[in-house]
Structures are given as C-alpha cells and as structure tokens.
Amino acid sequence: MSELLKIEGLSAAAEDVELLHGVSLTVGEGETHVVMGHNGAGKSTLGSVIMGSPEYKVTDGKIIFGGEDITSLSADKRARLGLFISFQNPIEIPGITVAEFLRNALEQVTGKRIKLWDFKKKLYAAMELLEMDKSYADRDLNVGFSGGEKKKAEILQLLILAPKLAILDETDSGLDVDAVKTVSKGIEEYKRSTGGALIVITHNTRILEALTVDKTHILSSGRIAAEGGAELVNEVIENGFEQFAGRE
Amino acid sequence: MREFRLKSLEVYNRTPMVDWGPDISGLDVDRIVTYIRQKNRMNTDWNDVPDDIKETFEKLGIPQAERESLAGVGAQYDSELVYHNVREEVAQSGVVYTDLESAMHDPKYAEIIKSHFMKLVPPTDHKFAALHGAVWSGGSFVYVPKNVHLDIPLQSYFRLNAKGAGQFEHTLIILEEGAYLHFIEGCSAPKYYEASLHAGCVELYVGKGAKLRYSTIENWSKNMYNLNTKRALVEEDGTIEWVSGSSHVSYLYPMSILNGRNARAEFTGITFAGEGQNLDTGAKIIHNAPDTSSYMTTKSISKSGGVSTFRSAVVVKENAHGSKSSVNCESLMLDRISRSDTIPVMDIRTKHCDIGHEAKIGRISDETIFYLMSRGLSEEQARAMIVRGFADNVSKELPLEYAVEMNNLIGLEMKGNIG
Structure with missing residues (x-):
C-alpha cells in the first residue's frame, strides 16, 4: 500500500517546552493506526502538530503528506490536501449554523461550489446515519450541544468532508455505550465510503471493535515507546502502559 | 426660522x-462647509437627477431598492434632497413624506412642524444640537395619520459627497394614534483627507398605540465625525x-422617552470599529x-486598534413603577x-x-481559528x-438589503479593503 503520511524524527514544542522528541511513523493509504499512551504522553500534541496547530512549533523533523512536505503549511492548506482532525473539545461558533459551516468548509476543501439542494441531501443522509435530528442542521455549530452531540457533530463533519486521513482525538471519551456505537457506525461508514486512512487516539478499545487495526503506536513522554499490530491494543488493556515506559 | 437659527448659533458659541x-480635536468646525447647493432642483423622476449623482446612488442600489420593496424614497446629496418619490397609494392614505423645507412652507403642515421641530x-x-439648529438643511418630514399601517418601509438615503463638508439634515417623524411605520435611513460618504462632519438630528413622535421601527445603517468613511442626535x-x-448598524467615528446615543403607560422601546445595535x-x-x-418596558441588545466589534465604547443609560422615574428594562451588550x-x-x-x-444588565467581552481565541482552519477555511475566512x-x-433584525450590505461590510472590513 502506498504511503500517505510519513513523519520523520518530529520534535515539537509549546512555549519553549519540547513535548515531542523525534517521533517517526508512516501511515499507508486506507490504513487504520491506533495511538495510545498515558495522559500527557503527547498523543493529542502529535495529532495537533500533524494538523498544523499554531499552538506548537516544530523544532525538528518533517511531515510528508501525499508526497508533499507539509511541515510549514497552515492548517487550512493541510485540510485542502485531505487531512482532518476530530477535536477532543470541539469549539462553539455562535451565529453560524451546522449546515452553513459545513457547506462553506466543503466548498473550501473541494474547491467547488455545491448546490444547496445537493448539499442538504448529503447532509441529511449523514445525519440520519448518526441518529441526529434534522433540526441540528440549523442549530449554531456546537453551541449548547452536549459532549456526545459535539462528538457526533465532529463525525458528521468527517463524513461530509471525506478526507484522505482523519485523526480522531479521543472521540470516544466521555461517551455512553450507545453514543460510542453510533459514532463507530459513522467511522465505519467513512472507511467504507471513502477508503480513507485513520489515526485513532484513544484510551479504550470499544471504538476499535468495529475497525481493523493495522498498527498500534504507544507513546510515552513524547516518544514512541512501542509499536506493533492490533494485538498490542489488548496487551495495553490487560497490562497497562508501565511495561512500555522502560523500552524507550 | 432665521431668528431660531441665530439663537441656536448664539447657544453654539457659548457652549x-x-x-x-472620543477625541474630536481633528475637527475644525469653522472650516466645515455647512451648505452645498446642487445645481438642480429636487426631482420626483429619477431620470431628471443629474448623472453623476444618479450614478453614485445607483451604485448604492437606491432606485432598485425602491422599485422592489419601498413605499417611498428620498435621497439627499450633500445638503439638499435631490430625489423624492412616494407611491401613489401611500400618498392617498394621507401619509406625508417630503423634504422638511417644503413642508415648512406648506400651510397644511407649517403649524404641526412648528410645534414639533x-x-x-x-x-x-x-453644542452640536445648537450647531444643527443654526445650520440645518435638508432631511425629511413624515406624517402618518391615525390608524394608518404602512406595510412597506419608507427610506431616505443620505450621501455626503463634497469634501470638508458638513451634513445637517433634520428628520421629523410624527405617528398619530395606532399608526405603524418602518423608516429606513442609510448614510454613506466617500473618503477624503479633510475631515467631514455629520450633525443630523432625528425627532420621532410615536402616538398612543402607534409603532415605529427606525432602522439605520451608516457606512461613513473613517474621517467622518458623526455627532448625530436621535x-x-x-x-x-x-x-x-431602533435598529442600528454603523462603522465610523461617532458619538451616537438614540434616546427614547417612554411617556405613556405601557410604552415600549427596543434598541438593537451593532458597531464595527476598525483602525483609527x-x-x-x-x-x-x-x-x-x-x-x-425597554430592551437593549448591542454588539460591538473592534479590530486593528479600533476602540468601541458602549454607553447605556436607563433612567426609571419615581412614577414608572412596574417598569421593566433589560440591557445586554456583547463585545468582540x-x-x-x-x-x-x-x-x-x-x-x-x-x-x-x-x-x-448583562455584558460580555471576548476575544477570538487562536484555538477557534485553528478549529475553522482545520476544516479548510483560510484564516481570513475563519475570522x-x-x-x-x-x-x-x-443582522437578522436589519432589512434584507441592509443585512446584505452589512455582510459585505464585514467581509470588506476583514480584508482591510475599506479605505
């Protein structure tokens, strides 16, 4: 399978504190990768740096996406190349409806205008799959949404924007069993309909049940402490992260 | 009137x-030209309006707006109205919409104007009310008789085109018992290096059970001193x-006096303060x-070193028991x-x-920008x-064409293209 994302010796800092130290990993097209680790191990930092968050500064290394060096590209350009991140804490945007926002974003990502009618059809289909009431389309983005509704809205964006690689940053945290099921259904649909790749940052396995994991990376103190296949996930669940801390 | 003007001037000089x-030391009133006459007389046929003036208003979409959705239109260019028209059926219902000068000389209205002006x-x-009293010119007189409901709005548009000039239009609106009117006022001016002054005056009389909606959108250039009294x-x-949207240097605080039991005032306003x-x-x-009862909702936006100040004053007199007031202002x-x-x-x-009273002041966070950019929007689009x-x-409260203008204005301001 051809390479989609290649991270080489990536180090990054926030306010002069280095949080990632020489991380390397490669994701092939359509693959599903899992990133696990303690709180504060650098998982979310890794996701944000791949997406181009201005909060972090890349101090060393490179990020190559689809053969292009994107290390110094702004987040919007990365999005247009087909990168996406589902936020752990989605931001509320008062006065802008879900539908208005997504139509705008879709036009930016694809570079094409889309007719309102075609867009609405697409939006409602995705909402139905995620068991979201149609009325959410006309609500202000994330404003007054519960934690679960915000996560669903992120997956809705994933389905509409159909990126080549989606990073899911703890999309399952704080969700009840039913909500995890619905969100998983959305993620499955993304894989099925677009064949896109995934980096799943998570603490637990429920969200992974419906997915075929190709590779697992364990992060510890900003470094890759261990790597393996799907079996590594279970090992972590059974024995915790401690065993990997020494392998650095 | 001359006596009135002279008295006003005297007040002006001693105030x-x-x-x-805000600092208005850049304004030298003695250098402001207070009256600029157009060569042509006021017209009721758009085709008779001089070409250069017509072109300016056409760019602003005034005659189109009239054809589509207005009951009457007045357009003032510098100091005088150059165009005025009211639909026939509106005139037949007894509604008067004309320029204040001619109404004043019409024996039918002279008395009512004298007792309200x-x-x-x-x-x-x-001070600037005194100046207005001394040098006012142009503006509108609107009279809506008892129980007459105007379903479509009246609009007047003010354009200050000459440089170093002042515009001192006077708007006088009288609604009799049970009448309804939506009046739209639009103002704009191109940018010149010399300071200009707008010291208009708006007086509104809302009768028993009557309802007046007064919308303003002002897009003055940035070296305009807008010292308007409403x-x-x-x-x-x-x-x-009151619905008000503006972008300029100003002192502006529309006042509502709730003088009868159960009277209501609503104020919705938005301001956008850019550089300087x-x-x-x-x-x-x-x-x-x-x-x-009174309800105030305001939003103010400031960018590139712009300053917005929101002053609200709610006065409840001893006799106003059972009154309600809610003030809500948000700044970004x-x-x-x-x-x-x-x-x-x-x-x-x-x-x-x-x-x-509720106030909220916020700043756009980097995280919010990042969130929108991660969905493909450029930084400018995100902001x-x-x-x-x-x-x-x-914006939802503004008349449609103004809401569109407002959105364009936000787009332009965000690009920093407005000169």
Whole structure:
C-alpha cells in the first residue's frame, strides 16, 4: 500500500517546552493506526502538530503528506490536501449554523461550489446515519450541544468532508455505550465510503471493535515507546502502559 | 426660522466643546462647509437627477431598492434632497413624506412642524444640537395619520459627497394614534483627507398605540465625525424599535422617552470599529410612565486598534413603577491591540421595577481559528465567519438589503479593503 503520511524524527514544542522528541511513523493509504499512551504522553500534541496547530512549533523533523512536505503549511492548506482532525473539545461558533459551516468548509476543501439542494441531501443522509435530528442542521455549530452531540457533530463533519486521513482525538471519551456505537457506525461508514486512512487516539478499545487495526503506536513522554499490530491494543488493556515506559 | 437659527448659533458659541468622549480635536468646525447647493432642483423622476449623482446612488442600489420593496424614497446629496418619490397609494392614505423645507412652507403642515421641530432636541441640549439648529438643511418630514399601517418601509438615503463638508439634515417623524411605520435611513460618504462632519438630528413622535421601527445603517468613511442626535417620544401603548448598524467615528446615543403607560422601546445595535476609529455609541431610555418596558441588545466589534465604547443609560422615574428594562451588550475584539469598553448607567427612582444588565467581552481565541482552519477555511475566512456569527442576531433584525450590505461590510472590513 502506498504511503500517505510519513513523519520523520518530529520534535515539537509549546512555549519553549519540547513535548515531542523525534517521533517517526508512516501511515499507508486506507490504513487504520491506533495511538495510545498515558495522559500527557503527547498523543493529542502529535495529532495537533500533524494538523498544523499554531499552538506548537516544530523544532525538528518533517511531515510528508501525499508526497508533499507539509511541515510549514497552515492548517487550512493541510485540510485542502485531505487531512482532518476530530477535536477532543470541539469549539462553539455562535451565529453560524451546522449546515452553513459545513457547506462553506466543503466548498473550501473541494474547491467547488455545491448546490444547496445537493448539499442538504448529503447532509441529511449523514445525519440520519448518526441518529441526529434534522433540526441540528440549523442549530449554531456546537453551541449548547452536549459532549456526545459535539462528538457526533465532529463525525458528521468527517463524513461530509471525506478526507484522505482523519485523526480522531479521543472521540470516544466521555461517551455512553450507545453514543460510542453510533459514532463507530459513522467511522465505519467513512472507511467504507471513502477508503480513507485513520489515526485513532484513544484510551479504550470499544471504538476499535468495529475497525481493523493495522498498527498500534504507544507513546510515552513524547516518544514512541512501542509499536506493533492490533494485538498490542489488548496487551495495553490487560497490562497497562508501565511495561512500555522502560523500552524507550 | 432665521431668528431660531441665530439663537441656536448664539447657544453654539457659548457652549464649550465636549471633552468626555472620543477625541474630536481633528475637527475644525469653522472650516466645515455647512451648505452645498446642487445645481438642480429636487426631482420626483429619477431620470431628471443629474448623472453623476444618479450614478453614485445607483451604485448604492437606491432606485432598485425602491422599485422592489419601498413605499417611498428620498435621497439627499450633500445638503439638499435631490430625489423624492412616494407611491401613489401611500400618498392617498394621507401619509406625508417630503423634504422638511417644503413642508415648512406648506400651510397644511407649517403649524404641526412648528410645534414639533427641535422640541425634543432643543438647541440648548448640547453644542452640536445648537450647531444643527443654526445650520440645518435638508432631511425629511413624515406624517402618518391615525390608524394608518404602512406595510412597506419608507427610506431616505443620505450621501455626503463634497469634501470638508458638513451634513445637517433634520428628520421629523410624527405617528398619530395606532399608526405603524418602518423608516429606513442609510448614510454613506466617500473618503477624503479633510475631515467631514455629520450633525443630523432625528425627532420621532410615536402616538398612543402607534409603532415605529427606525432602522439605520451608516457606512461613513473613517474621517467622518458623526455627532448625530436621535430622540423618540413614545406615548401610551406605543412602541419604538431602533435598529442600528454603523462603522465610523461617532458619538451616537438614540434616546427614547417612554411617556405613556405601557410604552415600549427596543434598541438593537451593532458597531464595527476598525483602525483609527473610535465608536462611542449606546442608547438612553427614560421610563417616565408606569408599566413601560425597554430592551437593549448591542454588539460591538473592534479590530486593528479600533476602540468601541458602549454607553447605556436607563433612567426609571419615581412614577414608572412596574417598569421593566433589560440591557445586554456583547463585545468582540479581533486582536490584542483593539479595545472595548462598556459603561452602563442606571438611575432607578422606584423600587417597583425589574432591571437587568448583562455584558460580555471576548476575544477570538487562536484555538477557534485553528478549529475553522482545520476544516479548510483560510484564516481570513475563519475570522470573517466568527464575526458574521457574532453579528448574526443583529443582522437578522436589519432589512434584507441592509443585512446584505452589512455582510459585505464585514467581509470588506476583514480584508482591510475599506479605505
């Protein structure tokens, strides 16, 4: 399978504190990768740096996406190349409806205008799959949404924007069993309909049940402490992260 | 009238310059040209309006707007109205919409104008009211008879085109018992290097059970000093609704006097302060009768070092028991060099009333920008979207064509293209 994302010796800092130290990993097209680790191990930092968050500064290394060096590209350009991140804490945007926002974003990502009618059809289909009431389309983005509704809205964006690689940053945290099921259904649909790749940052396995994991990376103190296949996930669940801390 | 003007001038000369608000030292009133006459007379046929003036207004979409959705239109260019027209059926219902000068000389209206003109805003009110009294010209006179409901709005458009000039139009609107009117006022001016002055005056009389909605969108250039005075007197069961959107240097605080039981005032406003702009705006409401109510909702946006100040004053008199007032203001600063102040004043003289105030000041966070950019929006688009969202519930109150203009304005301001 051809390479989609290649991270080489990536180090990054926030306010002069280095949080990632020489991380390397490669994701092939359509693959599903899992990133696990303690709180504060650098998982979310890794996701944000791949997406181009201005909060972090890349101090060393490179990020190559689809053969292009994107290390110094702004987040919007990365999005247009087909990168996406589902936020752990989605931001509320008062006065802008879900539908208005997504139509705008879709036009930016694809570079094409889309007719309102075609867009609405697409939006409602995705909402139905995620068991979201149609009325959410006309609500202000994330404003007054519960934690679960915000996560669903992120997956809705994933389905509409159909990126080549989606990073899911703890999309399952704080969700009840039913909500995890619905969100998983959305993620499955993304894989099925677009064949896109995934980096799943998570603490637990429920969200992974419906997915075929190709590779697992364990992060510890900003470094890759261990790597393996799907079996590594279970090992972590059974024995915790401690065993990997020494392998650095 | 000449006597009135001279008296006003005298008041003007002895009143000291204001010193409590934005700096207006760049304004030298002695250098402002107070009256500029157009070569042509006022027209009721658009085709007779001189080409250069016509072109300006056509760019602003005025005649189109009239054809599509207005009951009557007046257009003032510098000091005089150049165009005025009212639909026939509107005129037949007894509604008067004309320029103030000709109405004053018409024996039918002379008396009513005399008893209302500068009675709400007397020249002694403040320095620029005095100046207005001395040099006013142009503006509109609107009279809506008892129980007449105008379903489509009347509009007047003011364009100050000459440089170093002042515009001093006077708008006088009288609504008799049970009447309804939506009046739209639009103002704009191109940018010149010399300072210009706008010291208009708006006096609104809302009769018993009548309702007036007064919408303003002002897009003055940035070296315009906008020192406008607006005031409404609302009688029993009457309602005044102010909707205001602006972008310029100003002192502007429309005042509503709730003078009869159950009278209501609503004020919805939005301001956008860009580089070098200091917008000092707000609203004043005087509860002067029992069971009166007022609602104020304002949004202010400041960017590139712009300053917005919101002043609200709610006065509840001893006799205004059972009154309600709610003030809500939100400010958004787009960067770290812009500034936003909120100065609420409440003067409550009765225990039996319900008063609320809420203020929110915020700045766009980097995280919010990142969130939108991660979905493919450029930084500029992301900021514009946040501002548009912030302004949304106010834009919804604006008449459609103004809402569109407002959105364009936000788009332009965000690009920094407005000169």
